[in-house]
Amino acid sequence: SQELEQSPQSLIVQEGKNLTINCTSSKTLYGLYWYKQKYGEGLIFLMMLQKGGEEKSHEKITAKLDEKKQQSSLHITASQPSHAGIYLCGADMRNTPLVFGKGTRLSVIA
Amino acid sequence: NAGVMQNPRHLVRRRGQEARLRCSPMKGHSHVYWYRQLPEEGLKFMVYLQKENIIDESGMPKERFSAEFPKEGPSILRIQQVVRGDSAAYFCASSPGVVSVTEAFFGQGTRLTVV
Numbered sequence: 001s002q003e004l005e006q007s008p009q010s011l012i013v014q015e016g017k018n019l020t021i022n023c024t025s026s027k028t029l030y031g032l033y034w035y036k037q038k039y040g041e042g043l044i045f046l047m048m049l050q051k052g053g054e055e056k057s058h059e060k061i062t063a064k065l066d067e068k069k070q071q072s073s074l075h076i077t078a079s080q081p082s083h084a085g086i087y088l089c090g091a092d093m094r095n096t097p098l099v100f101g102k103g104t105r106l107s108v109i110a
Numbered sequence: 111n112a113g114v115m116q117n118p119r120h121l122v123r124r125r126g127q128e129a130r131l132r133c134s135p136m137k138g139h140s141h142v143y144w145y146r147q148l149p150e151e152g153l154k155f156m157v158y159l160q161k162e163n164i165i166d167e168s169g170m171p172k173e174r175f176s177a178e179f180p181k182e183g184p185s186i187l188r189i190q191q192v193v194r195g196d197s198a199a200y201f202c203a204s205s206p207g208v209v210s211v212t213e214a215f216f217g218q219g220t221r222l223t224v225v
Contacts, residue, residue, distance in 0.1 A: 004152075006152075033213065033214075035216070040221075041218055041219070042116075042201065042216050042217055042218035042219050043153075043201065043203075043216035044216075045213050045214075045215065045216075048213055088152060088153065090153075096166075097143050097155045097158045097166060097169075098143070098153075098155070098203075098214060099155065100145075100152045100153040100154075100155075101152050102150075102151060102152035103152050
């Protein structure tokens, strides 16, 4: 069974619109990582969250980790074509190598 | 400080041949992780190594796959007698310590195609 569920699997938004991607775990998370992957390329680190209720922002991207540390959301404000790609959440289930969700494929259309 | 370097970026092998994938971690990083990404799938953990030691290989197929991280040189993921199902993108990540306290930096990946 998949330990990390990401939703939606794919997303098409119009440029300028806001969007949210969710990542849900069946277990308590000790760390939650968000990465972005351009099609056919490697992973780019976005943010790491470790504390319940923690929220971090970088430019137009905000990530939150809920108080129970089982769910995280990634919110993009005023999306741009440069935001297109695959967003992956990775979880530290306690001193284990990161476990990843299947990813959310984001397309931004003009 | 160069990032995680993987080579080759693309590798084509015929069924039955051997594939060798190399990963040079970032300078100062002694922890290396290998992941496999199948088409339309997320990253699946394969193996976690520190210098000269395999720490966790719970994600490695029992046969044909092996990994090493020698004292000198890059980490190597070796796939013997490749089959079509081995076609995937293989990513390497490195970190200076245990990943729960620090981020893992990923390489660009090696895309293996078995024909």
